[in-house]
Amino acid sequence: MTLLSVRDLSVAFGPVRVVQDVSFDLAEGEVLGVVGESGSGKSMTALAMMGLLPAGGHVTAGRITFEGRDITRLPEREMQRLRGARMAMIFQEPMASLNPVLTVGEQIAEVLRHHSGLDRRAAQREAIGLLKLVEIASAERRVNEYPHQLSGGMRQRAMIAIALACRPRLLIADEPTTALDATVQAGILDLLRGLRQEFGMAVLLISHDLGVVSEICERVVVMYAGRVVETGTAERLFGRPVHPYTRALLAAIPRLEGPIGPLPAIAGVVPTPAAFPPGCRFAPRCPYAVPACEAAQPPLRTIPGGTDAACIRAEELT
Numbered sequence: 001m002t003l004l005s006v007r008d009l010s011v012a013f014g015p016v017r018v019v020q021d022v023s024f025d026l027a028e029g030e031v032l033g034v035v036g037e038s039g040s041g042k043s044m045t046a047l048a049m050m051g052l053l054p055a056g057g058h059v060t061a062g063r064i065t066f067e068g069r070d071i072t073r074l075p076e077r078e079m080q081r082l083r084g085a086r087m088a089m090i091f092q093e094p095m096a097s098l099n100p101v102l103t104v105g106e107q108i109a110e111v112l113r114h115h116s117g118l119d120r121r122a123a124q125r126e127a128i129g130l131l132k133l134v135e136i137a138s139a140e141r142r143v144n145e146y147p148h149q150l151s152g153g154m155r156q157r158a159m160i161a162i163a164l165a166c167r168p169r170l171l172i173a174d175e176p177t178t179a180l181d182a183t184v185q186a187g188i189l190d191l192l193r194g195l196r197q198e199f200g201m202a203v204l205l206i207s208h209d210l211g212v213v214s215e216i217c218e219r220v221v222v223m224y225a226g227r228v229v230e231t232g233t234a235e236r237l238f239g240r241p242v243h244p245y246t247r248a249l250l251a252a253i254p255r256l257e258g259p260i261g262p263l264p265a266i267a268g269v270v271p272t273p274a275a276f277p278p279g280c281r282f283a284p285r286c287p288y289a290v291p292a293c294e295a296a297q298p299p300l301r302t303i304p305g306g307t308d309a310a311c312i313r314a315e316e317l318t
C-alpha cells in the first residue's frame, strides 16, 4: 500500500525554484533512497514533506499525499500532530536539531509527553528503552547526559531514538551517516535496517553517497539540480544505470577490491538554482550531450527493460 505519494512537487524561494516537478511514491515498510550531489534539492524535498521549509521557502506546485491524505498545505497545527507521531525526520545537522541544554532523556520525554501523554516517570522509562533499542550502551546513564557528552555516532543514535519515540510510519533520514567514520556508519545502517524490519516502518534515506544507498534501499531516486533524472529499483539502477549522471555517480564510488586508481570524479559543479540551464540541466557537464539536449528539458520516461530516466539519448547509451 502507498504510504507517501509526491506528485510534481516544486519548491521555490521567491522566484528561484530549487525543486521542480519531483514525483515519487513510497510504499508501507519500503526503503527509498534519494541521492544526488550537494545542492540537488534533496533536503528541500524532505523538508517540504515535513512542512518545515526554511523561511521564504514555499511549495509552489504539486501535491504530497501521506496515508491517503493531502498534506501539501495542511495548517501548522495539524502538521504538528503528524510530525513525530506519524512521520519523523532525522535532520542533516545533528547538533542543530538536538537541544544542547536538555538531556537526551528529556528530549525523548518531550516527544512522548506531547504525543502520547505519558507522565514523567513513564516517559523516562520509555526513553531508556528507546536508547537500548538504538543500541546505546549504558542507557540508564546516557539518558541523563547532554548531547555534548556523546560521541558523534551516539548522538546520531540518540537522534534516531527521538525520531522513533512515537513509532512513526515514515522515517526520513537526511544524510544520517555522512559525518561518521566508516565503522560507525556501517553500525547506523545496520540499525536502520533492523528497525525497519522490526517495526515495518518506511524509510526515506537521503544521501549523496550511492554506496550507502545501495546497501539498504529497494528503490532509488536520483536528483540533479532540483529534478529527478532517474528512478527505479536498486537492482536495475545499480545494475544497468541509464542516465549519464547516474553512471558518473556510480563510477565515482571508490571500490575496495582491486588496485586503487584515480577516482573518476564528475567534472564541474551543480549549477545554482538561479542559473539552471534551460534544457537538460546536466548537459553542460555531460560527455554525451548533443545540441538537442540544450533545447528542452527532457521528460522522465520509462526506458524499455530499464529504469525511468530523463535523457533523450537513453536508448542509444544503454
Ligand SMILES: Nc1ncnc2c1ncn2[C@@H]1O[C@H](COP(=O)(O)OP(=O)(O)OP(=O)(O)O)[C@@H](O)[C@H]1O
Binding pocket: 013, 018, 036, 037, 038, 039, 040, 041, 042, 043, 044, 045, 054, 055, 056, 092, 208, 272, 273
Ligand atoms: N534558506 C534558503 N534560501 C534560499 N535558497 C536555499 C535555502 N536553503 C537552500 N537553498 C537552496 O536550495 C537548493 C537545494 O538545497 P538542498 O539543501 O535541498 O540541497 P541538498 O541536495 O540537500 O544538498 P546537500 O547534499 O548539500 O545537503 C540549493 O541550491 C540551496 O542553495
Ligand SMILES: [Mg+2]
Binding pocket: 042, 043, 044, 092, 174
Ligand atoms: Mg541536504
